[in-house]
Amino acid sequence: NAGVTQTPKFRVLKTGQSMTLLCAQDMNHEYMYWYRQDPGMGLRLIHYSVGEGTTAKGEVPDGYNVSRLKKQNFLLGLESAAPSQTSVYFCASSEGDRANYGYTFGSGTRLTVV
Amino acid sequence: LAKTTQPISMDSYEGQEVNITCSHNNIATNDYITWYQQFPSQGPRFIIQGYKTKVTNEVASLFIPADRKSSTLSLPRVSLSDTAVYYCLVGDPFSGGYNKLIFGAGTRLAVHP
Numbered sequence: 001n002a003g004v005t006q007t008p009k010f011r012v013l014k015t016g017q018s019m020t021l022l023c024a025q026d027m028n029h030e031y032m033y034w035y036r037q038d039p040g041m042g043l044r045l046i047h048y049s050v051g052e053g054t055t056a057k058g059e060v061p062d063g064y065n066v067s068r069l070k071k072q073n074f075l076l077g078l079e080s081a082a083p084s085q086t087s088v089y090f091c092a093s094s095e096g097d098r099a100n101y102g103y104t105f106g107s108g109t110r111l112t113v114v
Numbered sequence: 115l116a117k118t119t120q121p122i123s124m125d126s127y128e129g130q131e132v133n134i135t136c137s138h139n140n141i142a143t144n145d146y147i148t149w150y151q152q153f154p155s156q157g158p159r160f161i162i163q164g165y166k167t168k169v170t171n172e173v174a175s176l177f178i179p180a181d182r183k184s185s186t187l188s189l190p191r192v193s194l195s196d197t198a199v200y201y202c203l204v205g206d207p208f209s210g211g212y213n214k215l216i217f218g219a220g221t222r223l224a225v226h227p
Contacts, residue, residue, distance in 0.1 A: 004157075035217070040219070041219055042201065042217040042218045042219045042220055043158070043217040044217070045216075090157045090158075092157070102148060102160035102163060103150075103158070103160065104160070105157030105158050105159070106157050107155075107156055107157055108155070108156070108157055
């Protein structure tokens with residue numbers, strides 16, 4: 001019962017480099033989300049998806065792109081990393097489109113941009 | 115946007131009951147109230163969810179008054195392992211129907227020996 005799996009768990013990038021964070025869920029959830037969490041702060045929504053082939057912007061989408069080619073996977077891309085993108089990134093999935101359905105979160109990816 | 119307000123931090127001692135209150139004046143008719151727990155270096159974990167009155171599970175109780183403008187998470191007899199950040203969330207009534215939960219800064223609970 002894996003739930004939501006994020007890879008990698010840690011990564012250090014140089015400014016300007018690119019990378020992709022992978023999120024995979026095995027619960028057949030329709031909805032998937034990417035959040036970032038900065039020290040001492042709550043989570044902020046970057047992008048989300050309401051189904052395979054769909055994506056939408058969240059609260060802080062600038063500098064990120066996403067893709068949902070398969071229902072179980074949600075990818076977050078950084079085309080040109082900046083130090084301001086140093087953060088912990090969490091992926092989550094949920095069953096439905098209302099707050100009535102709880103989110104399942106991954107364990108996070110700690111990204112440092114130097 | 116619907117917002118929640120909860121205390122930034124709380125302190126307690128092992129064995130005590132802890133009550134964390136959250137205000138959500140703009141909660142929508144169909145919205146539920148959900149609480150999450152987050153330990154350091156981990157993603158948030160669902161604790162409990164309710165619509166009105168009282169909900170209880172093996173971890174906590176959730177009390178919601180009739181006007182639903184606030185809710186209280188109750189943790190009975192806390193232990194050191196309950197030290198975590200607790201988030202109160204409600205559905206965003208202006209989100210166009212999609213589930214985009216807004217996480218605030220949460221309440222940082224410290225349980226002392």
